[in-house]
Amino acid sequence: MGSGRSRTVGVNLEIGDEPIRAMRYLNVSIERKLKYSITQVHEFANRVITTRKKELSLELPNKKLKSDLLTIFIRLKDDEGKPFSDTFLRNICVNFILAGRDTSSVALSWFFWLLVKHPEVEKRILEEIQNILCQRARTTDMEDLADIKGFSIQAT
The missing domain is CATH 1.20.5 (Single alpha-helices involved in coiled-coils or other helix-helix interfaces)
Known part of the structure; x- marks a missing residue:
């Protein structure tokens, strides 16, 4: 994912975003790959959410409750007292997956670069x-x- 993002940033810096918009509209090149990757990540997150909801529906009342972030978000309600949508839950999952990946790898990269220096x-x-x-x-x-x-x- 990192090389694709770097490649996209490089293209945007050199020639602006007009070619990217055209590729997105035509669903070609990098944009097709990006859409495919996003679909794969979304499908994975949706499977995790579906599995967790099934587990929670089968949970016995006297069994210890799970306390991971996804379970907490599934049990929370919005301002109107309704459960959050699967799309919202999926976006939360993806956010945590991507945020954890980037921050850890960037921190380690800087740490080792500083050690070399x-x-x-x-x-x-x-x-x-x-x-x-x-x-x-x-x-x-x-x-x-x-x-x-x-x-x-x-x-x-």
Whole structure:
């Protein structure tokens, strides 16, 4: 998805959006691929919503309620007391899927770029990791990252 977005931005910067509008109208080239991709994402989100609604309809009254975001939105009502539409729920799902993807990848890209530009910070982080690993007789897990001060400071 990233290369397609970059390609589209590049085209818009060079020649404006008139060719894009024509391609969208004619459903050709990048616009056809984009429509197909959007359809695939929407269908996936719709399947997730349908599955979750079925699960919730079969839920027993004394069973512990699910508390994920989709379930919360399914149970919420709008200002008029009506449940949100499947289109609204689908858009919420897609928003979370895309927002999570981009922010994480961008943050990691910048983090590693900054490490390359500041080898002294990279060296301190590596030393700290080695010190912590040497102190432990067990295997390391994600919780050990909390002990690495340089990592948490540099990552934020």
